[in-house]
Amino acid sequence: VPGDPASPPDDAAGAGHAPSDRTRVRRKAERGRYDAATVAAVLDAGLVCHVGFTDGGATYVVPMVHVRVGDALYVHGATGNRTLRSLADGATACVTVTLVDALVLSRAAFHHSMNYRSVMVLGRATRVTDPAEQRLATAALLDHLAPGRSAEARPPTDAELQKTMFLRIPLDEASAKVRTGGPVEDPGDLALGLWGGQIPLTTLAGTPVPDEAAAGLPLPPSVTSYRPPANQ
Ligand SMILES: Cc1cc2nc3c(=O)[nH]c(=O)nc-3n(C[C@H](O)[C@H](O)[C@H](O)COP(=O)(O)OP(=O)(O)OC[C@H]3O[C@@H](n4cnc5c(N)ncnc54)[C@H](O)[C@@H]3O)c2cc1C
Numbered sequence: 001v002p003g004d005p006a007s008p009p010d011d012a013a014g015a016g017h018a019p020s021d022r023t024r025v026r027r028k029a030e031r032g033r034y035d036a037a038t039v040a041a042v043l044d045a046g047l048v049c050h051v052g053f054t055d056g057g058a059t060y061v062v063p064m065v066h067v068r069v070g071d072a073l074y075v076h077g078a079t080g081n082r083t084l085r086s087l088a089d090g091a092t093a094c095v096t097v098t099l100v101d102a103l104v105l106s107r108a109a110f111h112h113s114m115n116y117r118s119v120m121v122l123g124r125a126t127r128v129t130d131p132a133e134q135r136l137a138t139a140a141l142l143d144h145l146a147p148g149r150s151a152e153a154r155p156p157t158d159a160e161l162q163k164t165m166f167l168r169i170p171l172d173e174a175s176a177k178v179r180t181g182g183p184v185e186d187p188g189d190l191a192l193g194l195w196g197g198q199i200p201l202t203t204l205a206g207t208p209v210p211d212e213a214a215a216g217l218p219l220p221p222s223v224t225s226y227r228p229p230a231n232q
Contacts, residue, residue, distance in 0.1 A: 023175035046097035067144040087125040106183035128166035148222040203228035
């Protein structure tokens with residue numbers, strides 16, 4: 001697996017320093033970011049991506065778990081998975097990750113908004129066939145869900161890997177779009193006596209619930225130290 005999952009790609013081979021014609025943000029262009037660090041940070045903070053592709057003339061958008069490793073994104077699933085098979089067969093992928101940070105309430109209905117961080121990755125996927133890369137991708141996926149989990153879980157067997165398809169999608173055509181701050185207001189609306197501002201939104205982790213076989217066992221570090229990534 002190229003790169004280190006803990007650090008963003010840092011050179012021109014990374015997530016791109018200039019937008020492509022397809023990824024250049026046109027609407028609210030000042031919110032567009034194309035640097036590898038911003039793209040990586042959003043991908044790393046998101047637990048779920050949405051994988052868009054076209055198959056048989058129809059377009060599908062499928063939620064999946066992802067992980068970024070260096071300058072690539074990995075997704076995985078069963079070998080019979082239609083989404084993964086379509087991408088492995090050459091369909092162009094459009095993968096998005098969206099984090100909602102706040103509701104932005106304006107005096108005017110028209111100016112209500114959200115603060116968000118989002119990324120869109122365009123690219124063609126490559127099927128990962130090297131078992132060593134599959135194992136590293138598996139560990140990275142687990143550690144993306146709960147840091148440290150890969151050191152606690154039983155590693156996949158060869159048979160389990162054979163039932164799993166891993167795809168690698170390069171991050172060389174990617175954009176981020178980020179909104180921060182309070183509401184945009186028409187100057188005349190500020191004197192209306194209406195409330196405006198932000199309602200921050202965060203993801204909370206609840207109390208861990210052991211299953212029957214875990215009753216009485218101490219909580220492992222991945223559980224005791226768990227923090228939702230979107231809030232870090
Ligand atoms: C949070 C989350 C994370 C997930 N992570 C993964 C993952 O990492 N890997 C993985 O393989 N799968 C994951 N899934 C399941 C995934 O969304 C698909 O259901 C699954 O991958 C099967 O894909 P397929 O292309 O074979 O679907 P098919 O079964 O071929 O889809 C046929 C039809 O079923 C419907 N359908 C399929 N999936 C969904 C869905 N999720 N919601 C509503 N309707 C649906 C659609 O109408 C679709 O056209 C995740 C789902 C969620 C919600």
